[in-house]
Every structure is written in structure tokens, then in C-alpha cells.
Amino acid sequence: MPEISRRRVLGMSAGTFAGLAVAATAAVNATAAKAAPSERQGSQGSGLEAFDEVYQGRRIQGAPTRGAGSHGGHGGGHGSGHGGGHGGQAHDFGYAVHLDGDELHIMRNADGTWISVVNHYETFATPRQLARAAVTELHGADLVPLVLTSA
């Protein structure tokens, strides 16, 4: 029962498991990236600064990703009418947020504001505000890395 990051699982919107190999590779990359956040400070991407702080007892970190803000995981060619989900492709909005080491799924809106999986209907101006809102919402609970249990 492979554990993969939330954003990878949830990219598989219609339950397809194509792309698991891609997800595994990405998980390795994410781990490597997490181990050396300082290397990525100031990298191109969202144009946003990295942050690393303890907020209400939780460590929140944010940093630009190597994806440079493109939708790297969301290759084109999807006609609206065809089925099968996204094949496990995730979205890279040029920035990643972690909460006590777990990745928080985030998304950037067209106007530059942000939402996360725990505040999905309310926009925030910056990833740091988004991370702080998630801490408040979680009230001490840990994020659940989704486990694939069924198709």
C-alpha cells in the first residue's frame, strides 16, 4: 500500500492510477528538496519569498519550487470531453508549503491569491497567510498523507 503525497493522490481525480511511477519519482524529488530548502531560496518561480517559522506551535515552511511557476505536471492535450482523470499528474504552482514536514496541498488562483486543501473556499494573499490559516483550522491535528486503498 504505497503512501504518496496528497497532491499526487488528489491529482488522480477519477481514480485512475496511471502515473504512479511519476508520483513515486516526484516524492523522491520532494524529499530531496525538503532536505535542502536553503538551496532554493531566491529561486525563480512564484516571485514569493521562502518562509520558515513556528506558528501556534506548528512549524510552517514555504518555498518556491523548481517548477518555476509553470503547470509542469499538467501537460496539455486534454480535450474536455475525454475521460479517465488526470493520470496522476499534479499541479505545480511554483511554490510549496509544508506543515510539520507534511506537504499542504495549495493552489494559486488566477488573481494571484492562494487556497489550500483545508481552506478551499477562502482566498489568502500569501502562502504564509494560507499556512497560518491551516494551522488555526487544524487545531493541532496532523495532515493525513492519503493512502491508496482502492480504485
Next chain:
Amino acid sequence: MTVRKNQSALTRTEKRRFVDALLELKRSGRYDEFVTTHNGFIMSDTDQGERVGHRSPSFLPWHRRFLIDFERQLQEVDPEVALPYWDWTVDRTPSASLWADDFLGGSGRPGDGKVMSGRFAEASGAWEINIRVDQRPYLRRALGTGARQLPTRAEVDAVLAMPVYDASPWNSASTSFRNHLEGWRGANLHNRVHVWVGGQMTTGVSPNDPVFWLHHAFVDKLWADWQARHPDSGYLPTTRTRNVVSLHDTMRPWNDVTPADMLDHTPYYTFDA
């Protein structure tokens, strides 16, 4: 024929049968399949990429079909049940009968937000949150604490007055009836209600709270109300548009239904008013 009624008009028996059917779907595992599907779409629908369930023109027909599927599942349990709708412009406080223990139960307790009474409370043992984004396995709410207030009738009417269904760039930045109803622009209707309820309703796994269905049944009714006010306005876009479901494209996950198929709700259900 299925008639969707205002939740405030339901009899005690209708409420009980609706809740019974929800609990049976939950017990059988079918309920959580809907939570999983919704979460998958909300996480993958993006403003710059392919988008189907949210932040796109098909937000309304996608949820219409999603609710029809869910209502059919309820009716397999009890053929007399229909989805009620929650007019949050009228029943706008935590003391509304919607939140009484004989129906959906009330707000969560301060702090962890755990719903403590009613049939969806953790103590009932019948409503475990399995599809979740954090460790907490119990239903949570924080009625009225996350958003300043529920939308007013005047705010709804202003959105219903918008004559154009949707517009480029066909996402959360659009100036259109669809996007103002969804709430990414303007007064903020649909999104704000999710935030007002709080708990799982603010997350990608929002259908974990049964009020999800009553909220979306009202959003769906507002689409029908808009159609009645603007008989010369239709779903847009009507021609193939990158990453967006146009009028005659099929929608995932069903792949056999188009927005055009969903424009008329009356083959499936009618409203009480």
C-alpha cells in the same frame, strides 16, 4: 416525481427519513465514494489547466449531475426521499431548525469544533469521517465564525440579474453569473456559505457534512431561477475551448453527459416553489 423542497418546510417524518437514508448510504460505503469524487475534482480543477467541477462554466451542470446521482442513491434506500434545499438567505442563523438535533445537528464546540449532538455527532457512532485531509475522524462545524454573515437576498438578486452565464477566461477571474454565484468574484455567494459553516465544509472533502447537499441544492435552484429570468441567455462557451467543458462536451467522471443535457432540471426533479 421528485420534488425538492425547502428544508424549513419538511415535516418531522420527512427529516427523519432523509437522515435515515443518509446514514444508510454512509453505512454501506456509498456515501464516502461521493466525498472522494468531489475531493478529487476540487483538487485537480485549476484556473490555468483542465477544470470541470469548479472554477469553470461546468461548475453548475457538474454539481447538478453530481446531486442527481446522489439523490438516486438516496432513493434506492427510500424512494420517498428527495434532496431538500437550504435557502441561506432566509434561514441564516445557527438557531435555524436546519441545525436542530432532529435534522443535521448543531455547531461544533469551541476549540476543536466537534459536533456534539444530533445523529451526525461522533457519539452516535454512525458518521465517521473516513475521507479526510487531517487526522480528525469526527464531523466539525463552526457556524457563523468563519464568514461575517451568510449572503442576503439582495446580494443573491444582484447576481441573478447578471445576464451573461460565463465569460473568458472561464475561471475564477471571470466576470459572469456563474463566477459570482460560485463566489470567486463579487459579493461571494456559494464559497462564503462553505466558509460560514466551517469544519469539513471549508475543505476539499466538504461533502462529509450532509449540509453540502442542501447548500448545493439551493445553488442549483438559483441556476434554475437565473434561467427563468434570462430565457435568452444560455450556457457558455458553446464552442470548443481549451481546458473548459463547452456546451456539447462530455463531463468527467461520467463521460456520457454534457452541459446541454443538464440545462433542464425538470426531467429529474422539480422545486416546491
